[in-house]
Amino acid sequence: MFRLVVSGQGLPADIMGGEEWDWMTNDQVAVPRRKTTQRIKLVQASGTCLGVAAPEVRGTSCASPDTCSPGPAGATSDAVTWTNISVVGSAASRQYKVCYCVGECVSAGQYLELPGLLTVGMASLQFTASAPLLRGSAFNLALAGLMPAETQVHLTLDSHLGCAGSPSHTFMSAGSPGPWSATVSGTATTIPVAVVDSPVAVGRFLVCACGTQGCRAAAGGHAGLLVVSLAPQDRLPKVGPYSQQMWSCRAGYPCSIDVKGYLFPARYRTAQLYLAASCASTPVHSTRYVKDSPLGTKEIDGSSYLASTADTTLAFLVKLVTDVAPGGYRACLRSEAGTEEVGQVMVTARVDVGRTFELLEGNLDVSGKGLSVDHDRIAVVPADRHCGSVPAKVGLHAFPEGPTALAWAALKPSSVSSDAMLSFGPLKFGTGGGYKVCFCEHGILPAPHRHCENPEDFGLHIGDLVVSGVDCQLAYPQLREQACYPLSAGGRVCGDYFSSGPNQTTVLGPGEPPIA
Numbered sequence: 001m002f003r004l005v006v007s008g009q010g011l012p013a014d015i016m017g018g019e020e021w022d023w024m025t026n027d028q029v030a031v032p033r034r035k036t037t038q039r040i041k042l043v044q045a046s047g048t049c050l051g052v053a054a055p056e057v058r059g060t061s062c063a064s065p066d067t068c069s070p071g072p073a074g075a076t077s078d079a080v081t082w083t084n085i086s087v088v089g090s091a092a093s094r095q096y097k098v099c100y101c102v103g104e105c106v107s108a109g110q111y112l113e114l115p116g117l118l119t120v121g122m123a124s125l126q127f128t129a130s131a132p133l134l135r136g137s138a139f140n141l142a143l144a145g146l147m148p149a150e151t152q153v154h155l156t157l158d159s160h161l162g163c164a165g166s167p168s169h170t171f172m173s174a175g176s177p178g179p180w181s182a183t184v185s186g187t188a189t190t191i192p193v194a195v196v197d198s199p200v201a202v203g204r205f206l207v208c209a210c211g212t213q214g215c216r217a218a219a220g221g222h223a224g225l226l227v228v229s230l231a232p233q234d235r236l237p238k239v240g241p242y243s244q245q246m247w248s249c250r251a252g253y254p255c256s257i258d259v260k261g262y263l264f265p266a267r268y269r270t271a272q273l274y275l276a277a278s279c280a281s282t283p284v285h286s287t288r289y290v291k292d293s294p295l296g297t298k299e300i301d302g303s304s305y306l307a308s309t310a311d312t313t314l315a316f317l318v319k320l321v322t323d324v325a326p327g328g329y330r331a332c333l334r335s336e337a338g339t340e341e342v343g344q345v346m347v348t349a350r351v352d353v354g355r356t357f358e359l360l361e362g363n364l365d366v367s368g369k370g371l372s373v374d375h376d377r378i379a380v381v382p383a384d385r386h387c388g389s390v391p392a393k394v395g396l397h398a399f400p401e402g403p404t405a406l407a408w409a410a411l412k413p414s415s416v417s418s419d420a421m422l423s424f425g426p427l428k429f430g431t432g433g434g435y436k437v438c439f440c441e442h443g444i445l446p447a448p449h450r451h452c453e454n455p456e457d458f459g460l461h462i463g464d465l466v467v468s469g470v471d472c473q474l475a476y477p478q479l480r481e482q483a484c485y486p487l488s489a490g491g492r493v494c495g496d497y498f499s500s501g502p503n504q505t506t507v508l509g510p511g512e513p514p515i516a
Contacts, residue, residue: 355463362490
């Protein structure tokens with residue numbers, strides 16, 4: 001590791017803090033230390049400061065050619081210092097251009113190329129591995145170079161910390177789990193190492209040698225890194241259901257839960273789905289599916305009705321009675337293979353879910369019962385994100401560029417809303433696409449944080465929003481198969497049921513009325 005110092009005159013300096021005289025209060029006041037906003041990036045000698053940072057540099061990183069971090073460890077008017085900079089070891093010397101930026105560094109064009117080149121010499125220690133590295137494999141790690149007495153060798157996951165990172169626990173020696181390390185000396189040695197038999201053992205690792213003079217990374221492998229790859233069995237998709245799926249249901253109404261997976265074996269053809277606080281606890285007692293038959297209403301089983309099966313989907317119909325408490329429940333799949341958790345179901349007692357909204361400009365109407373103009377909020381996220389997981393760029397009245405994951409705001413209902421219909425808008429979208437409409441169930445948030453202020457508060461997915469022409473509508477069969485009604489100010493909304501339709505008219509169907 002090394003320090004990188006940019007020298008000059010009149011450079012932006014940290015304000016060190018202390019006290020100063022406040023003429024308004026006629027007293028001494030404390031002044032906090034304020035650090036400057038300066039950045040550097042190191043690029044290959046053949047590149048320019050408009051390009052990407054060299055990937056082998058540690059201690060400073062860039063998410064793009066425009067934004068880099070961290071700021072300096074210290075700054076005075078004549079020297080700005082970055083510490084803990086390192087470069088992954090190489091069998092040959094390398095040269096880099098140093099690019100320097102002052103102020104709010106948000107564009108590659110703000111970085112100035114400093115005179116000269118930074119030269120990093122070849123690594124004084126080399127390593128080789130005797131075999132391709134897979135989880136559960138054993139190999140010999142050969143080291144060549146100057147190793148003073150009591151040199152400690154360890155393997156650490158590659159990160160911006162370099163060899164200052166913690167030793168990895170995914171290697172072992174003589175059957176003893178890590179963190180693995182070995183004491184070496186001399187100019188050459190070979191050490192037996194084994195990789196822990198676990199899928200989490202894969203990754204890119206630095207071979208670090210630490211002594212009284214600090215730590216250094218050995219060169220070798222793939223770009224100076226020891227790479228542990230997936231084993232053949234890890235490359236095959238898991239047969240059966242995926243985990244961490246998410247659904248939303250309203251108590252008292254039919255709810256479709258499509259469990260996605262890969263090549264469902266025959267043992268899943270009679271699977272049952274149930275909701276519970278955990279898959280090891282008692283199912284929600286009031287969970288059942290009721291189906292019409294020529295002999296009247298018939299209870300199929302104690303949890304759900306398996307409507308159809310396919311290689312990639314198990315389609316369940318679930319119906320929750322109205323006294324199921326709102327909140328999140330584990331979705332548990334019981335089959336001949338046992339019981340496994342497949343995701344989470346968010347349950348609401350107030351707002352209709354399973355909607356498909358089509359809107360380019362106008363109001364987005366959300367129906368339900370006991371809705372609150374003062375407290376209820378919605379948010380919009382891109383279709384490939386989960387509700388409650390990421391913020392979305394939404395304005396209170398317009399989406400000039402379409403929602404993106406750049407900023408956060410919650411949509412408030414307009415003044416024409418009621419306890420049965422919340423109207424959000426007027427909205428205008430500048431770009432098309434698919435989005436998710438997310439609702440905040442403020443009543444289930446922990447007190448005193450029931451204000452729908454954070455992205456994670458909007459965990460209830462009440463429907464999909466389509467902003468496009470006919471070509472994109474084809475991806476949403478609900479627009480052709482569900483009952484649809486016009487929204488209050490342009491567009492339409494489709495769904496399997498409506499607790500409140502246009503003009504507060506009850507439009508239940510094609511599902512059954514709520515069950516008591």
